[in-house]
Amino acid sequence: MMAQYIEIKAANPDSLLFYRMGDFYELFFDDAATASRALGITLTKRGKHLGADIPMCGVPVHAADDYLQRLIAAGFRVAVCEQTENPAAARKRGAKAVVRREVTRLVTPGTITEDSLLDEGRNSFLAAYCAIGNRASDSRTGGQGPGTYREAIAWIDISTGEFRTGPVPTGGLGTVLAQIDPREILVPERLWADAAVRGAITDCNGSETLLAGSFFDSVTASDRLCSQFDVATMDSFGAFSRAELAAAAAVVSYVEKTQIAARPPISPPKRDQANQVLTIDPATRGNLELFQTLSGSRAGSLVATIDKTVTSAGRRLLARQIAAPLCDPAPVNARLDAVSHFHDNTPQREKVRSSLKSAPDIMRAMSRLALGRGGPRDLGAVRDGLAAGRELARQFCEQPANGTARLPELLGEAVAALQSLPGPLEERLTAALSDTLPVMRNDGGFVQRRYRNDLDEACDLRDESRKVVASLQAAYAQKTGIKSLKIRHNNVLGYFVDVTAIHAETLRAGDDENFFIHRQTLANAVRFNTTELAELEQKIAGAADRALRFELAVFDELCADVAAATAEIRAGAEALAILDVAASHAEMAAQNAYVRPIVDGSMALDIAAGRHPVVEAALKQTAQAFVANDCALGPGGRPSAGENEDQPGTDAAVSAKKPSRDQIGRIWLITGPNMAGKSTFLRQAALIVVLAQSGSFVPAASAHIGIVDALCSRVGAADDLARGRSTFMVEMVETAAILNQASERALVILDEIGRGTATFDGLSIAWATIEHLHDVNRCRALFATHYHELTALAARLDRLDLATVQVKEWDGDVVFLHRVVAGAADRSYGIQVARLAGLPDAVIARARGVLEKLEDGDRHRGPRDIAKDLPLFSATVHYKIPDLPSVDPALEALDELDPDALSPRQALDALYTLKTARKQKS
Numbered sequence: 001m002m003a004q005y006i007e008i009k010a011a012n013p014d015s016l017l018f019y020r021m022g023d024f025y026e027l028f029f030d031d032a033a034t035a036s037r038a039l040g041i042t043l044t045k046r047g048k049h050l051g052a053d054i055p056m057c058g059v060p061v062h063a064a065d066d067y068l069q070r071l072i073a074a075g076f077r078v079a080v081c082e083q084t085e086n087p088a089a090a091r092k093r094g095a096k097a098v099v100r101r102e103v104t105r106l107v108t109p110g111t112i113t114e115d116s117l118l119d120e121g122r123n124s125f126l127a128a129y130c131a132i133g134n135r136a137s138d139s140r141t142g143g144q145g146p147g148t149y150r151e152a153i154a155w156i157d158i159s160t161g162e163f164r165t166g167p168v169p170t171g172g173l174g175t176v177l178a179q180i181d182p183r184e185i186l187v188p189e190r191l192w193a194d195a196a197v198r199g200a201i202t203d204c205n206g207s208e209t210l211l212a213g214s215f216f217d218s219v220t221a222s223d224r225l226c227s228q229f230d231v232a233t234m235d236s237f238g239a240f241s242r243a244e245l246a247a248a249a250a251v252v253s254y255v256e257k258t259q260i261a262a263r264p265p266i267s268p269p270k271r272d273q274a275n276q277v278l279t280i281d282p283a284t285r286g287n288l289e290l291f292q293t294l295s296g297s298r299a300g301s302l303v304a305t306i307d308k309t310v311t312s313a314g315r316r317l318l319a320r321q322i323a324a325p326l327c328d329p330a331p332v333n334a335r336l337d338a339v340s341h342f343h344d345n346t347p348q349r350e351k352v353r354s355s356l357k358s359a360p361d362i363m364r365a366m367s368r369l370a371l372g373r374g375g376p377r378d379l380g381a382v383r384d385g386l387a388a389g390r391e392l393a394r395q396f397c398e399q400p401a402n403g404t405a406r407l408p409e410l411l412g413e414a415v416a417a418l419q420s421l422p423g424p425l426e427e428r429l430t431a432a433l434s435d436t437l438p439v440m441r442n443d444g445g446f447v448q449r450r451y452r453n454d455l456d457e458a459c460d461l462r463d464e465s466r467k468v469v470a471s472l473q474a475a476y477a478q479k480t481g482i483k484s485l486k487i488r489h490n491n492v493l494g495y496f497v498d499v500t501a502i503h504a505e506t507l508r509a510g511d512d513e514n515f516f517i518h519r520q521t522l523a524n525a526v527r528f529n530t531t532e533l534a535e536l537e538q539k540i541a542g543a544a545d546r547a548l549r550f551e552l553a554v555f556d557e558l559c560a561d562v563a564a565a566t567a568e569i570r571a572g573a574e575a576l577a578i579l580d581v582a583a584s585h586a587e588m589a590a591q592n593a594y595v596r597p598i599v600d601g602s603m604a605l606d607i608a609a610g611r612h613p614v615v616e617a618a619l620k621q622t623a624q625a626f627v628a629n630d631c632a633l634g635p636g637g638r639p640s641a642g643e644n645e646d647q648p649g650t651d652a653a654v655s656a657k658k659p660s661r662d663q664i665g666r667i668w669l670i671t672g673p674n675m676a677g678k679s680t681f682l683r684q685a686a687l688i689v690v691l692a693q694s695g696s697f698v699p700a701a702s703a704h705i706g707i708v709d710a711l712c713s714r715v716g717a718a719d720d721l722a723r724g725r726s727t728f729m730v731e732m733v734e735t736a737a738i739l740n741q742a743s744e745r746a747l748v749i750l751d752e753i754g755r756g757t758a759t760f761d762g763l764s765i766a767w768a769t770i771e772h773l774h775d776v777n778r779c780r781a782l783f784a785t786h787y788h789e790l791t792a793l794a795a796r797l798d799r800l801d802l803a804t805v806q807v808k809e810w811d812g813d814v815v816f817l818h819r820v821v822a823g824a825a826d827r828s829y830g831i832q833v834a835r836l837a838g839l840p841d842a843v844i845a846r847a848r849g850v851l852e853k854l855e856d857g858d859r860h861r862g863p864r865d866i867a868k869d870l871p872l873f874s875a876t877v878h879y880k881i882p883d884l885p886s887v888d889p890a891l892e893a894l895d896e897l898d899p900d901a902l903s904p905r906q907a908l909d910a911l912y913t914l915k916t917a918r919k920q921k922s
Helices: 002-010 029-039 061-073 087-091 135-141 173-180 195-203 218-229 242-258 282-288 302-306 312-323 329-344 346-356 362-370 376-397 409-419 423-432 453-463 465-480 501-508 531-564 566-592 613-620 678-694 727-741 759-777 788-795 830-837 841-855 863-869 889-895 904-921
Strands: 016-021 024-028 044-049 052-060 078-083 101-107 126-132 150-157 162-167 184-188 207-211 486-490 494-500 517-521 525-529 598-600 605-610 629-632 667-671 702-706 710-714 746-751 780-784 800-810 813-822
Touching (some): 002 024, 002 101, 016 029, 016 061, 016 101, 029 052, 052 061, 101 242, 126 195, 126 242, 150 173, 150 242, 162 242, 173 282, 184 195, 184 242, 218 242, 282 678, 282 710, 302 312, 302 566, 302 613, 302 678, 312 678, 329 346, 329 409, 346 376, 346 566, 362 376, 362 566, 376 409, 376 566, 409 566, 423 531, 453 465, 453 531, 465 486, 465 531, 494 501, 494 531, 501 517, 566 613, 629 678, 629 813, 667 678, 667 788, 678 702, 678 746, 727 746, 727 759, 759 780, 759 788, 788 800, 813 830
Parallel strands (some): 126 184, 184 207, 667 800, 710 746, 746 780
Antiparallel strands (some): 024 052, 044 052, 078 101, 150 162, 486 494, 494 525, 517 525, 605 629, 605 702, 800 813
16 A cells, blocks of 8 residues: 555655545655644554654545645645545455555645635636746837747636636736736746746735646647637637737646546636726735735725625625726726616615525536536535526516616626526426435435436335335235234344244245245244345345435436536526626615716716725724715816815716826825825725726715726835835835836825935935826826925926815814815824824923924024934933933022022022923923
8 A cells, every 4th residue: 555655646746645545535754744734633653664654644534625725725735646446346356455546636726626615705716827038038129029028827717617818018917916816826937037927926825836838838729728628729719829828728737737637617718908907006906905904804805895795706706896997988887887777776686686695606516516526515506596597587577668777788698698597407406406415425315206216216225124124024914814924134144034833834835835935944933035025135235325326327417417508507607796796886885875986088087075985884883974075186176175066077988098288187295194084085096996997886976087097006114024125115116116107097196205214315205206297107196295395396287286184273182174175284293193192291292392493493404403402312311211200490490500699689580480491391
């Protein structure tokens, strides 16, 4: 057995080998030591190899999924080695023959299909990155001409069959990976040496897998894909570049390698254009907390806040739409039309959502069935999903002609797909499957009675053998006239007819002397057998095996029927997800007073009474109201001086085109105190754009969004010590990326640029950044700052508007109104915020003194002069240090007096001075 193990392990050196032995998966040697540490299980030993003990550990087969999940999360790959024959078959080859075993699958982060290992609300994407050419030639030619550096990425979710590919803009790999969020990324070994590629991939949450260049061979790529989809050419699926075909072929080849002989139901690849979706770089995704907060929690993220879906497929579709908002007004408005339909038809929305709750995750169930890992419950999921889909189709078709208006295009297509679901398959699954289904098919008991006669007979014998034997016993007793005749069973004779010695001759003297066959004579009883009883015994003994064999045959037949209808079922599953997301957005809008945005190709970005969706939801839990604010960054937009006003918009969507000079958006320079809500205002504008272009209603009184092609942010402070980057360096790198890449259609939000370095350095950088955004990028932007000197730029930059967050001072405290209005702040109220944070009173008092000095004009003097007037390092006596009394200014003045040298008038003046100093102290 160990020789067999070593041979199989040698073929899978980069994976932990789960070696099946009866009811356990065992691991040996280094695998055992590694797994025992990772899983926290006992490391034992068994036998010897080369004179040393063999380390060993194992996990039960029935609990293997839990252990696999932990190993995959820790970054391991696992090769699952199963017994491919039973021990009886092995014994036929010899007494010491080893049961044949083979690796049936490789478990990697991107190729798992088990429900227990998957997040139902997140796609489990496996991605492959490919590049053809070299960066040197690309930099010289600008990406044009033969031999240039062409990048592409393909990604697939084998648990649902979704398959996409598309180009990667030069330098944009990190952005694309952040959008896809793959669990595993395949990379050619030759590209791993490229620092830019390696950095982008390691920044992604997925684990990287290095593959030989043969996986990415562009010459054979098309043929490999044609073989996968059984077509003669890939042209019918679209026009793909060499790099895209190579990436797609690599991901398909890897799936074939990890799944051994099984083939998941993968849909043909769809090509994503580089400019079809809103570009959001990884830093911006993190700052906006689209999918998780900065602390890593899903709760408190945008998706968690707006998610009202009721199906797993709907949750995944919602996440994909938020991850990749569209840049084409037409499909955005198609989605908004669907949301509007459900928003305006509350009874129908509630009915649809109720029906959707009964729809299981069809595509993941089908994938497990195709890979041979499915069970009766997966067939039941397909049955229930088909039933829910057909019921929804009936609901839409039964609407009165004079009732709800004609369905929007997107909903009409979804309903048509539901109507095309195979009714006969649903009926057969309903007729064949029991209401209560086991997890594993080998458990049996999942086929309905009266579905198959031979199965019913075997089940009767298996489940009701006592009744069958009792019935035969009654028949024999009636035929022979011996009322005491019994049919009994033991391990030696099996079933036999038992009569007393008195009645034995009656059986021997029967009409058919061979009917009762003598088997055994005892002192008080004689035992007989019959041909009929012997046949019944054989049937009873094999009834369980036959029943299971018949059920497995039914299971295979149903799986084949499901596989034959994959295309129709996939379309229906996608339709259910579309209905779920549209109804979810409508439900969110109805509950929280969201409105439909106008989304078109203009340069508008006008939001009236906008709200931050996550902050508003959090405030609702504490019964607090969110203060809404306007944001007008479109041409001609200005900060509101007072009350909010509705922003006019056009109902007609126009195609996105390069704006003329007078159509360029504006920049808001926002000043105001800390804690007033500047960062919230910046983020809410960006989130409203994300929601609008993903096809959702938005939290505002009204919103007119001209398509934004890139969302760029520089918010918050973080370092990257692993790459030797300080907090300020990270800030500058992100700012540089924005200034180098932002187009006129971008929306840029910048918060506190330049605060990580010396004051004048930071002010200079912020000043130059605003000028570049205004004159070169010419994009719509929100720029929050505490550098009040920057407000002077408004007199020179015609598209720069000043806005501030209102506050009120009351009895020495500051009250935050959280309202953004036109104007500029003259103070930042940082000391008041520091006091609210709990800084010691002595620190606050000292800070006030320093601030007074600066505000008196010392800011215009040199740093050395200010330092002389503000001897910070010699002023420790002003701080309240434990065990040292603080020094009173009046006492200090008293110590300096010489009473003997004072005249009466001087003594009176000194007394007044001491009294004044004492008042200042209090």
